[in-house]
Amino acid sequence: MSDILTAENIVAGYGDVHIVQNVSIRLEEGGNVAVIGPNGSGKSTLLKALLGFARLFEGKVTFGGRDVTDITPDKTVAMGLGYVSQTDNVFANLTIQENLEMGAFTRNDGAGVKADIERMYQMFPELERRKKFYAGSLSGGERQMLAIARAMMANPRALLLDEPLASLSHKAVETIIDKLRLINESGTALMIIEQNTRRILAFSERAYVLVTGKLALEGPAATILENEDARKRYLGLG
Numbered sequence: 546m547s548d549i550l551t552a553e554n555i556v557a558g559y560g561d562v563h564i565v566q567n568v569s570i571r572l573e574e575g576g577n578v579a580v581i582g583p584n585g586s587g588k589s590t591l592l593k594a595l596l597g598f599a600r601l602f603e604g605k606v607t608f609g610g611r612d613v614t615d616i617t618p619d620k621t622v623a624m625g626l627g628y629v630s631q632t633d634n635v636f637a638n639l640t641i642q643e644n645l646e647m648g649a650f651t652r653n654d655g656a657g658v659k660a661d662i663e664r665m666y667q668m669f670p671e672l673e674r675r676k677k678f679y680a681g682s683l684s685g686g687e688r689q690m691l692a693i694a695r696a697m698m699a700n701p702r703a704l705l706l707d708e709p710l711a712s713l714s715h716k717a718v719e720t721i722i723d724k725l726r727l728i729n730e731s732g733t734a735l736m737i738i739e740q741n742t743r744r745i746l747a748f749s750e751r752a753y754v755l756v757t758g759k760l761a762l763e764g765p766a767a768t769i770l771e772n773e774d775a776r777k778r779y780l781g782l783g
């Protein structure tokens with residue numbers, strides 16, 4: 546399987562501060578990888594560097610076989626790289642339906658957009674039931690569903706998610722995991738940052754463990770979950 550997204554030896558951060566240090570990472574077409582690690586280890590910065598939001602000091606990023614190292618985030622979205630940020634990921638004062646329409650802002654095929662809104666309602670019936678509700682009135686789980694559905698409206702080939710399970714109830718975590726599975730099975734590759742290590746390692750195929758900006762470990766998610774040393778040293782799983 547070829548790679549949809551790669552980063553080679555990237556050094557990234559903000560201003561003059563180097564946070565991500567010499568990291569190489571890849572996501573296969575239709576793949577499903579997790580990036581885990583302690584608080585402040587640079588996971589979000591790594592994701593932002595891939596998207597063009599953080600400063601890239603060194604290294605190379607490719608998407609769909611094209612060099613996107615110096616590209617701006619609006620262009621990567623249009624190329625099919627989707628992003629669900631950790632916070633402020635919906636427009637609270639717009640309805641669910643309007644949020645989905647906003648998710649298609651890079652597109653100019655009205656009929657296709659309409660069909661995709663219907664497709665999202667099929668995938669997320671919870672959202673269809675409340676399509677005229679303001680996003681600000683939704684529960685945490687519903688809001689996260691909307692954020693994901695909104696990102697899917699751009700028809701991404703790969704979707705990067707920053708802690709999609711954070712602050713959710715056990716039930717909502719399982720609902721979001723089910724939706725992510727459906728999205729992945731429909732062909733969109735996933736790269737997911739998570740603090741809920743146990744749950745994400747049970748879901749993802751491969752994982753990277755980032756510690757103080759450097760890759761400490763990578764491999765099949767199941768192998769990392771069973772690795773006693775990794776569980777104790779990096780994952781807080783004991």
Ligand SMILES: Nc1ncnc2c1ncn2[C@@H]1O[C@H](COP(=O)(O)OP(=O)(O)OP(=O)(O)O)[C@@H](O)[C@H]1O
Binds near residue numbers: 590591
């Ligand atoms: N916009 C920013 N400007 C300057 N430094 C930042 C910025 N955002 C994050 N940092 C710093 O970068 C380091 C890594 O943060 P980052 O959010 O990438 O880690 P993380 O692994 O995603 O952490 P968490 O799991 O807590 O979200 C931290 O020391 C943080 O203070």
